[in-house]
Amino acid sequence: MAVAALALEDITVTFVSQDGARYTALRNTTLRIAPGEFVSVVGPTGCGKSTLLNVAVGLLQPSAGRIRVFDEPLAGLNRKAGYLFQTEALMPWRTALQNVTAGLEFRKTDPSQAARQAGNWLQRVGLGGFGERYPHQLSGGMRKRVALAQTLILDPQIILMDEPFSALDIQTRQLMENELLELWSANRKSVVFITHDLEEAISLSDRVVVLSAGPEAHPIGEFDIDLPRPRDVAEIRLAPRFIELHTLIWRAMKNEVLKSYARQQKQ
Amino acid sequence: MPGSRSNRALRFWQAVLFLAFLAFWHVATSPTLLPAFYFDNPHKAAFFFGEPLKVLARTWDWFSSGTIYPHLWVTLLETMLAFVIGTALGLAVGLWLALSPTSSALLDPYIKALNSMPRVILAPIFGVWFGLDIASKVALGVTLVFFIVFFNVYQGVREVSYTVLANARILGASERQLLRHVYVPSAMSWVFASLHNSVGLAFVGAVVGEYLGSSRGVGYLILQAEGTFDINSVFAGILVLTAFALLLDWAVSFAERRLLVWQPRGGETEKM
Numbered sequence A: 001m002a003v004a005a006l007a008l009e010d011i012t013v014t015f016v017s018q019d020g021a022r023y024t025a026l027r028n029t030t031l032r033i034a035p036g037e038f039v040s041v042v043g044p045t046g047c048g049k050s051t052l053l054n055v056a057v058g059l060l061q062p063s064a065g066r067i068r069v070f071d072e073p074l075a076g077l078n079r080k081a082g083y084l085f086q087t088e089a090l091m092p093w094r095t096a097l098q099n100v101t102a103g104l105e106f107r108k109t110d111p112s113q114a115a116r117q118a119g120n121w122l123q124r125v126g127l128g129g130f131g132e133r134y135p136h137q138l139s140g141g142m143r144k145r146v147a148l149a150q151t152l153i154l155d156p157q158i159i160l161m162d163e164p165f166s167a168l169d170i171q172t173r174q175l176m177e178n179e180l181l182e183l184w185s186a187n188r189k190s191v192v193f194i195t196h197d198l199e200e201a202i203s204l205s206d207r208v209v210v211l212s213a214g215p216e217a218h219p220i221g222e223f224d225i226d227l228p229r230p231r232d233v234a235e236i237r238l239a240p241r242f243i244e245l246h247t248l249i250w251r252a253m254k255n256e257v258l259k260s261y262a263r264q265q266k267q
Numbered sequence B: 001m002p003g004s005r006s007n008r009a010l011r012f013w014q015a016v017l018f019l020a021f022l023a024f025w026h027v028a029t030s031p032t033l034l035p036a037f038y039f040d041n042p043h044k045a046a047f048f049f050g051e052p053l054k055v056l057a058r059t060w061d062w063f064s065s066g067t068i069y070p071h072l073w074v075t076l077l078e079t080m081l082a083f084v085i086g087t088a089l090g091l092a093v094g095l096w097l098a099l100s101p102t103s104s105a106l107l108d109p110y111i112k113a114l115n116s117m118p119r120v121i122l123a124p125i126f127g128v129w130f131g132l133d134i135a136s137k138v139a140l141g142v143t144l145v146f147f148i149v150f151f152n153v154y155q156g157v158r159e160v161s162y163t164v165l166a167n168a169r170i171l172g173a174s175e176r177q178l179l180r181h182v183y184v185p186s187a188m189s190w191v192f193a194s195l196h197n198s199v200g201l202a203f204v205g206a207v208v209g210e211y212l213g214s215s216r217g218v219g220y221l222i223l224q225a226e227g228t229f230d231i232n233s234v235f236a237g238i239l240v241l242t243a244f245a246l247l248l249d250w251a252v253s254f255a256e257r258r259l260l261v262w263q264p265r266g267g268e269t270e271k272m
């Protein structure tokens, strides 16, 4: 493999709570993403997927391990990455358009040019007429689109997405997944897509990485997804190869999901 | 609209209540309508409680002759200045302390002490420091407004969503840009939430300051009237102040609606 766009090497994250209790969320996790590659990370809820992404973007310092971005060690925030949060991250006091221009504004781009570009991006995510709305006036799916435009307008080399569509209903979700694939194939960037939904992972990705249940989560399997592109996420779920891959990966995941479930029962 | 009829009925009864109050006041204080039932002299009730018709006549006099306007203007000016200066200071200090944990830990007991102090007591001192002109009234209003705004800004900054903040950082915001585009807007929503309080207190500061020593303003008018036992003028002054306070409050509600469009509120649907 050539230089990885993003390389997380031997990452260990141990949280220390205020009463001194330690919790090791990730242990010796290694993950490499090639330029232009779409990788999904799946794992049971609470295993440390968001933690891994926070490390990758530089919001969280790992207890041990190295992060390299295009072969440069990461210091501070990852300037090559865009991040789509699992929870609401739009600024509620800015309209949809102003939210999309935010990144350009921070970079001191000429305002009229920024507005033009943002209008363009809103159009591309299907929100042409909604620029003047405030986040609370948009549906959950629309807010995700705004967040997507907000991130993509900066044209990041690496896109980190943390269960971006998990709160959406299934139809909206498939719509967004197809849109995402379309945007991505037009301009291929490295994507790390976090999800707990295996079907979503397979239908979108070039590669699926399975994390074990926490504590001390680490990758327990990597699967190349050799499904042809372009894909339609709804149709591809019916392809025989999809079902084969699903069975294969699910076998690897099942134990971990059961473990995570048993652990939650105990608590 | 179903609510509107009961709403109109409510307004009607509110008006009736007000008129009934005026009528009672009139009957109970008039030297001629009723025999004196409490005081030994039929004029005493009017002496202590004024007479509504005379109060209204006095108010009318003030406005028709124009003598009230300079006083109202002074009171309004003091209120505005106290509000603007108090808000600006509260905003600045609130942001500073909320973003600098060391200074806030250091100053915490002093802030608490200053806030607990009955600040109206400072009015005479301000009179000595700033003279009897508007500066001393503004200063009193500022001390009242400052703490309201300060505590709200402090809270507002503390309550900024972690995700919104992290997102802005990742989008490339510098510390200054975070302040301008995240902390201040978030704090402002809290400041606006307390706008009614702070405008009200700016007004209280102005009037109390005038009352305790001045040569202009509505508070001064009341003080003068008290000096000459002109109870009707005292009540007329109170009436003007109350109407004025309501007007200010209404203006604040109006500003609030214009400035906080981004906040969700109930009932944005169109009524058919």
Ligand SMILES: Nc1ncnc2c1ncn2[C@@H]1O[C@H](COP(=O)(O)OP(=O)(O)O)[C@@H](O)[C@H]1O
Pocket: A015, A016, A017, A023, A025, A043, A044, A045, A046, A047, A048, A049, A050, A051, A052, A214
């Ligand atoms: N700041 C923190 N302090 C302590 N524990 C944390 C913290 N953040 C996450 N954790 C724990 O780490 C584990 C992984 O969390 P997370 O990465 O959010 O899981 P996922 O995104 O896979 O659902 C969870 O058990 C969670 O309780």
Ligand SMILES: [Mg+2]
Pocket: A049, A050, A051, A086, A162, A163
């Ligand atoms: Mg998560």
